[in-house]
Amino acid sequence: xxxxxxxxxxxxxxxxxxxxxxxxxxxxxxxxxxxxxxxxxxxxxxxxxxxxxxxxxxxxxxxxxxxxxxxxxxxxxxxxxxxxxxxxxxxxxxxxxxxxxxxxxxxxxxxxxxxxxxxxxxxxxxxxxxxxxxxxxxxxxxxxxxxxxxxxxxxxxxxxxxxxxxxxxxxxxxxxxxxxxxxxxxxxxxxxxxxxxxxxxxxxxxxxxx
Ligand SMILES: Nc1ncnc2c1ncn2[C@@H]1O[C@H](COP(=O)(O)OP(=O)(O)OP(=O)(O)O)[C@@H](O)[C@H]1O
Numbered sequence: 001x002x003x004x005x006x007x008x009x010x011x012x013x014x015x016x017x018x019x020x021x022x023x024x025x026x027x028x029x030x031x032x033x034x035x036x037x038x039x040x041x042x043x044x045x046x047x048x049x050x051x052x053x054x055x056x057x058x059x060x061x062x063x064x065x066x067x068x069x070x071x072x073x074x075x076x077x078x079x080x081x082x083x084x085x086x087x088x089x090x091x092x093x094x095x096x097x098x099x100x101x102x103x104x105x106x107x108x109x110x111x112x113x114x115x116x117x118x119x120x121x122x123x124x125x126x127x128x129x130x131x132x133x134x135x136x137x138x139x140x141x142x143x144x145x146x147x148x149x150x151x152x153x154x155x156x157x158x159x160x161x162x163x164x165x166x167x168x169x170x171x172x173x174x175x176x177x178x179x180x181x182x183x184x185x186x187x188x189x190x191x192x193x194x195x196x197x198x199x200x201x202x203x204x205x206x207x208x209x210x
Pocket of ligand 1: 013014018036037038039040042043045
């Protein structure tokens with residue numbers, strides 16, 4: 001029984017097909033790592049898995065509200081403090097406690113700092129801590145380690161390990177090796193023919209409540 005599966009999926013960006021013919025499923029406990037060169041379509045695929053845009057063809061199957069998405073834009077409220085940001089997201093997602101997320105990502109000493117005044121890596125840590133208060137089983141992560149130092153990459157890897165160890169799953173686009181026991185899905189062979197142009201439903205809300 002998978003947490004999310006795609007069948008004959010095709011995705012487009014700006015009306016142009018990017019990837020096509022993809023089928024895969026991700027089970028509880030599994031980490032799927034997306035690989036492929038810059039511009040191959042990993043972000044477009046992740047946005048489609050998160051429901052931010054419609055597939056061009058094929059299907060994505062997951063339980064309603066199964067996916068928590070973390071993109072380049074961290075989805076943080078700049079004027080709210082670290083604690084307030086996590087409390088906000090916890091409220092949106094159903095009230096998970098924020099203390100474990102604060103502790104895990106070593107944010108305790110920054111708890112009263114407005115998110116807008118954090119460094120890039122600290123913002124990224126807060127964006128990832130947000131995942132821990134979502135209670136959602138499938139973490140869909142776009143280049144999650146950008147701006148993170150080695151210690152923070154290790155914190156992130158431990159959070160993912162704990163999440164999948166508790167029956168969750170993660171789909172991660174990354175160019176670095178995180179040391180997971182992982183399934184690799186290279187998108188390169190699925191490059192779409194680009195001779196068809198059709199409209200898609202690109203709502204472009206990376207910072208939306210997902
Ligand atoms: N808003 C947009 N409108 C039109 N085309 C776009 C848009 N955003 C991205 N693209 C194009 O869509 C293709 C897929 O981009 P995407 O961001 O999904 O690739 P990626 O594999 O995530 O790349 P990277 O590794 O550089 O992050 C690229 O050719 C890109 O130039």
